[in-house]
Amino acid sequence: MDTTESALTPIKTETVEGRGWAATAFAALGALAMTSCCILPLVLVSFGVSGVFIAQMGALYAYKWYTFTIATAFLGYGFYKAYRPVSCDDGTCARPMNRTAMRSILWAAAAVMFVAMLFPYVSPYILSF
Secondary structure, eight states: OHHHHHHHHHHHHHHHHHHHHHHHHHHHHHHHHHTTTTHHHHHHHHTTOOSHHHHHGGGGGGGHHHHHHHHHHHHHHHHHHHHSOOOOSSSOOSSOOOOHHHHHHHHHHHHHHHHHHHHHHHHHHHHTO
16 A cells, blocks of 8 residues: 555646646736736837727726636635645655745746736826926
């Protein structure tokens, strides 16, 4: 029985680590979705992209709080997975996962979400220069 238990343990550890990376990816996508109503059209226009679809992106402002709620949930779960202590009770964590990249991506997503939330309130002052 020891051989089957030791063979199944790495799969379980990889699955748990994969969930952390999945939560990080969804948090980053949620942060990008937060920018779709306000910041993304401004960035696209500044790069010379034009079209009717950019004007229609402003209609996504109505869904800002829904995307904020979903992105915050994924961000919170991602931070939980990135900063939770690793348990080595059974000795299977000889090489723990390096979470530096995961934490960097989560902090960048949190910064993007923060800017996306403040942009509608700060943009009149910035654009009036």
